[in-house]
Amino acid sequence: xxxxxxxxxxxxxxxxxxxxxxxxxxxxxxxxxxxxxxxxxxxxxxxxxxxxxxxxxxxxxxxxxxxxxxxxxxxxxxxxxxxxxxxxxxxxxxxxxxxxxxxxxxxxxxxxxxxxxxxxxxxxxxxxxxxxxxxxxxxxxxx
Amino acid sequence: xxxxxxxxxxxxxxxxxxxxxxxxxxxxxxxxxxxxxxxxxxxxxxxxxxxxxxxxxxxxxxxxxxxxxxxxxxxxxxxxxxxxxxxxxxxxxxxxxxxxxxxxxxxxxxxxxxxxxxxxxxxxxxxxxxxxxxxxxxxxxxx
Amino acid sequence: xxxxxxxxxxxxxxxxxxxxxxxxxxxxxxxxxxxxxxxxxxxxxxxxxxxxxxxxxxxxxxxxxxxxxxxxxxxxxxxxxxxxxxxxxxxxxxxxxxxxxxxxxxxxxxxxxxxxxxxxxxxxxxxxxxxxxxxxxxxxxxx
Amino acid sequence: xxxxxxxxxxxxxxxxxxxxxxxxxxxxxxxxxxxxxxxxxxxxxxxxxxxxxxxxxxxxxxxxxxxxxxxxxxxxxxxxxxxxxxxxxxxxxxxxxxxxxxxxxxxxxxxxxxxxxxxxxxxxxxxxxxxxxxxxxxxxxxx
Amino acid sequence: xxxxxxxxxxxxxxxxxxxxxxxxxxxxxxxxxxxxxxxxxxxxxxxxxxxxxxxxxxxxxxxxxxxxxxxxxxxxxxxxxxxxxxxxxxxxxxxxxxxxxxxxxxxxxxxxxxxxxxxxxxxxxxxxxxxxxxxxxxxxxxx
Amino acid sequence: xxxxxxxxxxxxxxxxxxxxxxxxxxxxxxxxxxxxxxxxxxxxxxxxxxxxxxxxxxxxxxxxxxxxxxxxxxxxxxxxxxxxxxxxxxxxxxxxxxxxxxxxxxxxxxxxxxxxxxxxxxxxxxxxxxxxxxxxxxxxxxx
Numbered sequence: 069x070x071x072x073x074x075x076x077x078x079x080x081x082x083x084x085x086x087x088x089x090x091x092x093x094x095x096x097x098x099x100x101x102x103x104x105x106x107x108x109x110x111x112x113x114x115x116x117x118x119x120x121x122x123x124x125x126x127x128x129x130x131x132x133x134x135x136x137x138x139x140x141x142x143x144x145x146x147x148x149x150x151x152x153x154x155x156x157x158x159x160x161x162x163x164x165x166x167x168x169x170x171x172x173x174x175x176x177x178x179x180x181x182x183x184x185x186x187x188x189x190x191x192x193x194x195x196x197x198x199x200x201x202x203x204x205x206x207x208x209x210x211x
Numbered sequence: 212x213x214x215x216x217x218x219x220x221x222x223x224x225x226x227x228x229x230x231x232x233x234x235x236x237x238x239x240x241x242x243x244x245x246x247x248x249x250x251x252x253x254x255x256x257x258x259x260x261x262x263x264x265x266x267x268x269x270x271x272x273x274x275x276x277x278x279x280x281x282x283x284x285x286x287x288x289x290x291x292x293x294x295x296x297x298x299x300x301x302x303x304x305x306x307x308x309x310x311x312x313x314x315x316x317x318x319x320x321x322x323x324x325x326x327x328x329x330x331x332x333x334x335x336x337x338x339x340x341x342x343x344x345x346x347x348x349x350x351x352x353x354x
Numbered sequence: 355x356x357x358x359x360x361x362x363x364x365x366x367x368x369x370x371x372x373x374x375x376x377x378x379x380x381x382x383x384x385x386x387x388x389x390x391x392x393x394x395x396x397x398x399x400x401x402x403x404x405x406x407x408x409x410x411x412x413x414x415x416x417x418x419x420x421x422x423x424x425x426x427x428x429x430x431x432x433x434x435x436x437x438x439x440x441x442x443x444x445x446x447x448x449x450x451x452x453x454x455x456x457x458x459x460x461x462x463x464x465x466x467x468x469x470x471x472x473x474x475x476x477x478x479x480x481x482x483x484x485x486x487x488x489x490x491x492x493x494x495x496x497x
Numbered sequence: 498x499x500x501x502x503x504x505x506x507x508x509x510x511x512x513x514x515x516x517x518x519x520x521x522x523x524x525x526x527x528x529x530x531x532x533x534x535x536x537x538x539x540x541x542x543x544x545x546x547x548x549x550x551x552x553x554x555x556x557x558x559x560x561x562x563x564x565x566x567x568x569x570x571x572x573x574x575x576x577x578x579x580x581x582x583x584x585x586x587x588x589x590x591x592x593x594x595x596x597x598x599x600x601x602x603x604x605x606x607x608x609x610x611x612x613x614x615x616x617x618x619x620x621x622x623x624x625x626x627x628x629x630x631x632x633x634x635x636x637x638x639x640x
Numbered sequence: 641x642x643x644x645x646x647x648x649x650x651x652x653x654x655x656x657x658x659x660x661x662x663x664x665x666x667x668x669x670x671x672x673x674x675x676x677x678x679x680x681x682x683x684x685x686x687x688x689x690x691x692x693x694x695x696x697x698x699x700x701x702x703x704x705x706x707x708x709x710x711x712x713x714x715x716x717x718x719x720x721x722x723x724x725x726x727x728x729x730x731x732x733x734x735x736x737x738x739x740x741x742x743x744x745x746x747x748x749x750x751x752x753x754x755x756x757x758x759x760x761x762x763x764x765x766x767x768x769x770x771x772x773x774x775x776x777x778x779x780x781x782x783x
Numbered sequence: 784x785x786x787x788x789x790x791x792x793x794x795x796x797x798x799x800x801x802x803x804x805x806x807x808x809x810x811x812x813x814x815x816x817x818x819x820x821x822x823x824x825x826x827x828x829x830x831x832x833x834x835x836x837x838x839x840x841x842x843x844x845x846x847x848x849x850x851x852x853x854x855x856x857x858x859x860x861x862x863x864x865x866x867x868x869x870x871x872x873x874x875x876x877x878x879x880x881x882x883x884x885x886x887x888x889x890x891x892x893x894x895x896x897x898x899x900x901x902x903x904x905x906x907x908x909x910x911x912x913x914x915x916x917x918x919x920x921x922x923x924x925x926x
Contacts (some may be wrong), residue, residue: 069892070921071885076913080625082511082538082580089268098269100276106580109511109538111625122889125804126813127881132914133815151511151535166270170214174265177212196509196540198219199275206213223482225368225395225437232840241841243848249437252368252395254482294368294392309842313786317837320784339366339397341791342847349785355749356778357742362770375554384555386562408746411661412670413738418771419672452556456500460551463498484505485561492499518697527698529705595699599643603694606641627648628704635642652911654797654824654866678866681797681824683911723797723821768795768826 072119072189073129077139079148082109083159083167107151112169113194114143114176118186130186142179169195173203215262215332216272220282222291225252226302226310250294255312256337257286257319261329273329285322312338316346358405358475359415363425365434368395369445369453393437398455399480400429400462404472416472428465455481459489501548501618502558506568508577511538512588512596536580541598542623543572543605547615559615571608598624602632644691644761645701649711651720654681655731655739679723684741685766686715686748690758702758714751741767745775787834787904788844792854794863797824798874798882822866827884828909829858829891833901845901857894884910888918 085102086095095103102108116139120129152159152167158175159167165175177191192202228245229238238246245251259282263272295302295310301318302310308318320334335345371388372381381389388394402425406415438445438453444461445453451461463477478488514531515524524532531537545568549558581588581596587604588596594604606620621631657674658667667675674680688711692701724731724739730747731739737747749763764774800817801810810818817823831854835844867874867882873890874882880890892906907917 069889069918071888071916071918073885074915074917078626080537080539082536085270087268087270098271098274098276101578104578104580104584106583107511107536107538108509108578108580109536109540110509111538111540113626122883122885125802127800127802127883127886128813129885131813133813149530149533149537151533151537154535155533168265168270170216170265170272171270173214174212197507200217201214202217203212203214221483223394223396225393228842230840230842241843241846241848244435247435247437247441249440250368250393250395251366251435251437252393252397253366254395254397256483292387292390292394294390294394297392298390311837311842313788313837313844314842316786317784340364340399343789344786345789346784346786355746355775357745357773357775359742360772360774371556373554373556384557384560408740408742411659413657413659413740413743414670415742417670419670454551454556456502456551456558457556459500460498486503487500488503489498489500514699516697516699527700527703527705597694597699599645599694599701600699602643603641629646630643631646632641632643650912652823652825654822673864676864676866676870678869679797679822679824680795680864680866681822681826682795683824683826721816721819721823723819723823726821727819769793769828 070119071122071129072117073132073186074115074117074190075132075135075139077114077116077144078111079114079144080109080111081147081150081152082107083152084108085166085168087164087166088161089164107153110195112147112172114139115190115192115194116180116188117190117192118183119189120186130183134185135183138183139180143176146179169193169199169201173201177203213262214265214272215260216275216329217258217260217333218275218278218282220257220259220287221254222257222287223252223254224290224293224295225250226295227251228309228311230307230309231304232307250296253338255290255315257282258333258335258337259323259331260333260335261326262332263329273326277328278326281326282323286319289322312336312342312344316344320346356405357408357415358403359418359472360401360403360476361418361421361425363400363402363430364397365400365430366395366397367433367436367438368393369438370394371452371454373450373452374447375450393439396481398433398458400425401476401478401480402466402474403476403478404469405475406472416469420471421469424469425466429462432465455479455485455487459487463489499548500551500558501546502561502615503544503546503619504561504564504568506543506545506573507540508543508573509538509540510576510579510581511536512581513537514595514597516593516595517590518593536582539624541576541601543568544619544621544623545609545617546619546621547612548618549615559612563614564612567612568609572605575608598622598628598630602630606632642691643694643701644689645704645758646687646689646762647704647707647711649686649688649716650683651686651716652681652683653719653722653724654679655724656680657738657740659738660733660736679725682767684719684744686711687762687764687766688752688760689762689764690755691761692758702755706757707755710755711752715748718751741765741771741773745773749775785834786837786844787832788847788901789830789832789905790847790850790854792829792831792859793826794829794859795824795826796862796865796867797822798867799823800881800883802881803876803879822868825910827862827887829854830905830907830909831895831903832905832907833898834904835901845898849900850898853898854895858891861894884908884914884916888916892918 084107085099190204194200227250228242333347337343370393371385476490480486513536514528619633623629656679657671762776799822800814905919909915
């Protein structure tokens with residue numbers, strides 16, 4: 069049997085969807101209103117799922133008292149109340165990585181995958197009440 | 212790594228659970244109040260999950276601006292504000308396919324699986340706040 | 355100080371918005387897809403709010419064990435899994451009362467206002483996740 | 498009896514909380530991380546409540562088919578995917594009106610109060626899942 | 641116009657519904673399973689609503705940075721992860737105040753009403769996803 | 784294709800996180816406020832997922848009218864309004880099994896896995912709005 073725990077964190081940030089790899093008209097076609105030069109924002113809900121054996125003494129996979137500061141330091145301090153395009157290094161203009169939520173999943177997974185107390189299975193981000201994105205190891209990779 | 216996006220759509224419809232394959236008393240036993248000859252209805256929430264590589268230029272798996280009209284045409288126009296038993300061809304009386312949410316998952320998956328811009332992974336339908344149903348490719352089929 | 359309690363009940367039903375008081379084209383203009391002759395349906399969430407003094411012995415305004423059967427008998431048995439236009443007397447065709455959620459609020463308030471153990475303050479109905487309707491005594495009436 | 502309807506609209510926007518009326522250190526003390534010069538953002542959920550008599554023919558207070566374009570034109574087109582401080586005239590720098598959600602309630606109420614088909618009772622805005630703000634006529638004003 | 645803000649706080653606690661003012665059989669009749677001598681528990685969601693004029697400089701009714709520690713000290717530290725019947729003084733056995741959510745509203749309102757920066761309008765507590773209770777000044781008291 | 788249904792059940796219970804396998808100071812370090820000797824409580828939401836072929840006659844995987852009493856008898860009657868540490872046999876003091884939500888998942892999965900009408904895929908428990916835990920067969924075990 070596999071047991072996992074999922075904990076939800078939240079941050080509020082702004083971003084602009086625009087890439088120098090495309091012409092202005094292509095940016096407009098691909099991103100529409102999201103390419104507004106002033107940016108816009110979201111409340112992001114990030115669900116972090118980790119799994120592992122249940123410690124027979126404590127009954128826990130991983131102590132939330134240890135997961136929380138790990139996420140606080142690596143994610144919330146870096147992303148909360150920030151403009152992603154300018155204030156998160158992975159999305160700095162010279163990187164040409166557009167801060168879509170797909171890419172945000174990758175960046176957050178990368179930042180969290182070293183969590184030493186359990187295996188990081190999945191990162192899921194809700195960008196709006198109707199849109200969510202998730203990243204997990206593929207079955208092929210796991211095999 | 213596998214990245215997917217899930218988008219929620221909603222429609223309101225009515226249905227009746229009843230099948231000519233069973234006797235009246237069996238219909239009553241299996242479906243209870245849901246076999247009411249006048250039908251009843253639900254707000255259905257449909258979550259469509261697609262996956263695929265992230266386009267390095269756009270940072271997207273698939274543009275929601277392209278998924279939305281695909282779902283709008285194939286699902287929302289056909290199901291919203293409709294009586295499923297009479298107004299959706301797959302559930303027409305001569306088909307003997309009861310519009311349970313299990314079968315609704317299959318019909319919707321079938322209608323969406325040709326989406327050309329990403330792989331359709333899963334369709335999940337919430338019928339009420341406590342009941343949901345989902346369809347996805349089985350691991351065996353994927354292997 | 356005023357103390358009140360609100361309890362949520364749920365039922366699933368279908369309805370058709372159409373009135374003989376208007377021409378077909380007016381029905382179409384006013385109700386759009388909701389005038390579909392086959393009807394459609396919703397999951398209705400009904401919040402019933404009652405208020406009154408807190409009983410010093412029990413610490414309660416009204417025992418939910420007494421409110422529940424009152425609502426069960428008068429509302430849930432009558433509306434759940436029903437076609438409102440044909441199966442709820444207040445909306446019977448000869449009454450010409452269209453089963454909009456505004457009118458549903460009135461009908462439900464009327465059915466519940468005799469609750470003997472606390473004062474019925476308000477009935478609020480969610481028809482979809484974005485639409486809700488409520489009825490309460492107006493301040494003028496209360497004065 | 499008073500009957501009202503509430504409809505939820507959503508937009509995503511960014512803002513910065515900062516005012517020239519206060520010193521930098523006071524801005525920092527009052528707004529903390531929200532005074533980040535790059536701004537940040539939210540998904541705003543706006544609930545608009547209107548009331549009035551139920552039309553005996555249609556069974557409606559006001560047709561949502563008429564409320565929607567009114568809100569679409571005056572609110573969603575103006576606020577969605579925008580940077581409030583620079584792109585909404587009421588919050589333009591020379592106005593010195595800080596785009597807190599309190600002030601956003603006032604601006605939105607002002608923009609909607611002329612709705613001709615029902616009385617605007619209340620505007621409620623959820624800024625995050627834990628914070629909401631609302632504006633309504635005070636009882637004194639109503640008396 | 642009246643502007644208010646509502647902020648949600650959460651705590652998890654256990655309680656037992658039982659009163660020495662009633663016989664054992666009456667306790668059983670009134671409280672049913674809730675009179676279990678071992679107690680049981682809930683996740684309580686507490687919404688605190690305060691109102692007042694918007695400060696023209698800051699654009700705020702009251703700074704959440706000042707409301708939060710006020711609620712933290714008076715409510716969360718006292719109630720979170722506690723057994724209400726034994727660990728919250730107002731519900732100590734000698735007080736004979738049963739920790740129903742009605743009484744919990746009164747106790748929390750009493751603890752918060754001295755908030756110096758805005759007027760406490762209302763305390764609303766969700767005990768379960770279907771039950772909520774609220775306390776506010778009555779219109780008579782306000783007049 | 785694989786089709787599954789998920790149904791949500793709810794119960795309210797209290798527990799204490801504390802183990803005789805650890806010293807008092809270790810208990811305090813691991814469980815913090817959750818080791819409060821009086822216990823505390825939660826509203827638990829339990830989602831039970833079962834899968835199987837859709838019956839061609841009924842259009843169902845498993846009739847909820849049969850799943851509900853199975854869960855009612857084995858889970859809700861045993862856990863609702865109870866103190867897990869003393870009133871659920873698997874967590875009895877002599878078992879030294881701490882009633883963390885990880886262990887609660889295992890106990891509930893064990894109690895439900897014999898459901899005769901469909902395959903039990905997964906049990907997911909929400910302990911608070913931000914924390915959830917789930918148990919499912921691992922891919923290795925399934926292979």
